[in-house]
Amino acid sequence: MEIYVDTANIEHIKHSAELGFITGVTTNPSLLAKEDPSVDVKKRILEIHELIGGHLSVEVISTKKDGMLREADEILKWFPEATIKIPIIPEGLGACRELARQDVPVNVTLIFSPTQAIAANNAGAAYVSVFMGRLDDVSTSSAEVIEDVCEIWDVQDFESQIIAASIRNPMHMLDAARAGADIATVPYNVIMQSLKHPLTDSGLNQFLADYDKMQAEKQKRMSM
Numbered sequence: 001m002e003i004y005v006d007t008a009n010i011e012h013i014k015h016s017a018e019l020g021f022i023t024g025v026t027t028n029p030s031l032l033a034k035e036d037p038s039v040d041v042k043k044r045i046l047e048i049h050e051l052i053g054g055h056l057s058v059e060v061i062s063t064k065k066d067g068m069l070r071e072a073d074e075i076l077k078w079f080p081e082a083t084i085k086i087p088i089i090p091e092g093l094g095a096c097r098e099l100a101r102q103d104v105p106v107n108v109t110l111i112f113s114p115t116q117a118i119a120a121n122n123a124g125a126a127y128v129s130v131f132m133g134r135l136d137d138v139s140t141s142s143a144e145v146i147e148d149v150c151e152i153w154d155v156q157d158f159e160s161q162i163i164a165a166s167i168r169n170p171m172h173m174l175d176a177a178r179a180g181a182d183i184a185t186v187p188y189n190v191i192m193q194s195l196k197h198p199l200t201d202s203g204l205n206q207f208l209a210d211y212d213k214m215q216a217e218k219q220k221r222m223s224m
């Protein structure tokens with residue numbers, strides 16, 4: 001399972017790129033607004049693109065097919081490798097089909113059910129983003145939904161990639177990996193959380209303390 005970082009925060013993206021295992025970034029209007037409501041979206045997106053190099057999903061804000069296609073054209077002028085993020089609404093599916101015909105990768109977002117995911121796949125999506133945290137927020141098991149979607153993809157041999165999105169904790173990452181999601185797009189704080197283990201910290205402290213002890217012993221012998 002690949003890991004993307006789900007943020008528009010430049011410092012977090014810089015550090016994620018240094019971590020060595022993050023292969024993409026997903027953004028949305030809320031994430032961009034959270035960093036700076038007056039942000040120049042094009043500038044910020046290009047800044048992110050330069051930092052990460054890999055996958056970058058950029059979301060359209062139009063709710064009409066023509067508007068979505070116009071926005072997609074504009075984004076692709078910013079950088080041609082962009083993945084266009086489109087919401088799973090009927091107009092969005094039409095736009096997805098059109099962009100797929102032009103070989104533009106589309107990430108269909110705001111998916112909460114297997115039937116929505118199937119529709120997105122059949123409309124030519126390259127990625128289907130299944131939101132986990134928001135499902136749990138409304139007392140629906142996100143683990144079951146992601147399992148269902150992954151099982152259907154196996155049975156049907158669908159080619160689009162499943163992105164586990166709206167990740168709130170490392171358990172969501174595990175549920176997604178266990179189910180067979182291709183990608184999890186994870187907030188920076190959850191990525192950092194997922195790397196932590198108290199035994200790693202205490203183990204490293206012990207190694208360093210023992211090394212210091214050896215050095216001190218060596219110094220003592222040399223000064224005798």
Ligand code: E4P
Nearest residue numbers: 006026027028134165166167
């Ligand atoms: C996905 O691409 C979305 O940007 C994101 O995962 C939404 O997460 P949230 O539910 O925490 O806002």
